[in-house]
Amino acid sequence: MVWEYYNDKNVFITGGTGFIGTALLYRLLTESSPQHVYVLSRGGYSKAKAKWSNMLPAHLAKVLYDSKCMTILDGELGDTATMSLSDDKLQMLKRTVHIVIHAAASIELKNSLRELSYSIIAPTLCLTQYALKFANLERFVFVSTAYVNSHLWKTTKSSDVAVEERVYPLGGATEDPYSSALEIWKEVQKLGTSDEYDAHDFPWAYAYAKHLAERLALEKASQKNALDKVLIIRPSVVGPADKFPYPGFTTSYSTPSTACAAAYALHPGRKIHLSTRCENPDQDATIDEVPVDVVADRMLVHIALGSSGCVHAVSGEKGRLRIEDWWHAFKNERRLPWSVKPVWTSEDWHSKNLHHVARNFKIIGTSFAFADDKTDAIAKQLGTEREQFHLYADRSKPYHHSLIHRRHHIHNAARQLAKKSRLPRCSVSLLCRKGKHPTQLSEKVV
Ligand SMILES: NC(=O)c1ccc[n+]([C@@H]2O[C@H](COP(=O)([O-])OP(=O)(O)OC[C@H]3O[C@@H](n4cnc5c(N)ncnc54)[C@H](OP(=O)(O)O)[C@@H]3O)[C@@H](O)[C@H]2O)c1
Secondary structure (H helix, E strand, O other): OHHHHHOOOEEEEEOOOOHHHHHHHHHHHHHOOOOEEEEEEOOHHHHHHHHHHHHOOHHHHHHHHOOOOEEEEEOOOOOOOOOOOOHHHHHHHHHHOOEEEEOOOOOOOOOOHHHHHHHHHHHHHHHHHHHOOOOOOOEEEEEOOHHHHOOHHHHOOOOOEEEOOOOOOOOOOOOOOOOOHHHHHHHHHHHOOOHHHHHOOOOOHHHHHHHHHHHHHHHHHHHOOOHHHEEEEEEOEEEOOOOOOOOOOOOOOOOHHHHHHHHHHHOOOOEEEEEOOOOOHHHHOEEOEEEHHHHHHHHHHHHHOOOOEEEEEOOHHHHOEEHHHHHHHHHHHEOOOOOOEEEEEOOOOOOOOOOHHHHHOOOOOOOEEEOOHHHHHHHHHHHHHHHHOOOOOOOOOOOHHHHHHOHHHHHHHHHHHHHHOOOOOHHHHHHEOOOOOHHHOOOOOO
16 A cells, blocks of 8 residues: 555655665665656766765665666755756656655754755745645655754753644744744844744754744645645654664764764763753653664655654654663773763753763753654554554664664764864774774675
8 A cells, every 4th residue: 555655656855865865765666666756966866876885785775876767866955946957857847746755954953043044944945835836746745853842841841841743833822833934934034043043942053944944834835725745754863774775774974873972982081061951861861763764664654645744753752762771882882991971960951061962962861752643543554564664663672783783884973073173093993993884794784
């Protein structure tokens, strides 16, 4: 039922050369027979081939770049709907595409709201407007983040914040969450900020940019009476695959826990200052890391079964990790013989006194219980077909297994970090373990 839905469909994907996009394309092309898949890539075919060949073992990369039913379109998202594509190509997409999946974005957490206006908000608005004109459009999917609602940490008393699969208005419970979005977007373009952004404490401008982009997409759809076509997928912290394209599939820069493991390995001291308001942070603070194949499969199943609105792609209450287990797992990746203990303080999550890993990844020390009722409901609906999909994180193995798979990437992230911190190059080999590059994994292993 699900894979059959994609047969004979034309799909247009942005971000297909990224971490999530690669897992998604792999599932789509190996399990169904779409009529055609168009992938927008900066640098066209040669760049996409190089990226997949660097991310995947050769025989898996080939599945993507040799696919007869896929065309790479050399283009770039920006603040117009043209995506640097020729008029012929734009007209072709408009005539033929049934499903648009918008997974491209910068995931740089340090960017300012002004920068994110160009890399997240404007491209999402332009692409939504354009896609809603497609003659055969069935589904428009925007990949957002579960942390669009991370400002709730500061407005909720509980140290385990429940987050539902819906838009939380920023102007008060009675505000129509979408209709104000266009006015607010004008304010952000003019001033580089907005009253509602200033009134809420988001950990990063990135989270607010996604919040506003979601509302703009929904407002545009509502104006066209097409809200039933719009699906917003909200992944939490994306981590290595449990199963597809191969167990442990990951990249060096798109898995936040990998960067944290690298920072832990390089830390020379015995303590790291982190912030929390949990009473027993080691046990009560949590990290919701979700395998990338769970994100891809949830997205593909919800698209096929016609879900609309916001859907969490998360590990949820059942699968999230206690901070203690997450932190302790990093020990194995470090060569220094002593471990690093978190020292918890009640300082603000923006405080300069925190370790740089906490200043960047501000949700360490928090706990969010992301609802995933919509996936529970759809899993029931699938009946026996459910076995074909990886909808829930596999937590049967201890978390440090997931780090062994990404040893190469942790080492790579440590090299980048050492460069930024002006540490000598040799320090990385001395402090951090090294693993095999994915392209060196044998066909048997994967
Ligand atoms: N990774 C996470 O933990 C996480 C968590 C929650 C949500 N998300 C969201 O999931 C989506 C995908 O993330 P990811 O982890 O797959 O990121 P990623 O690995 O960094 O990939 C980003 C993709 O977006 C493309 N891209 C970026 N800017 C572009 C532009 N201006 N024009 C065209 N393409 C552009 C990149 O293309 P190039 O190949 O040309 O660079 C790449 O294909 C993003 O929207 C992100 O916000 C990610």
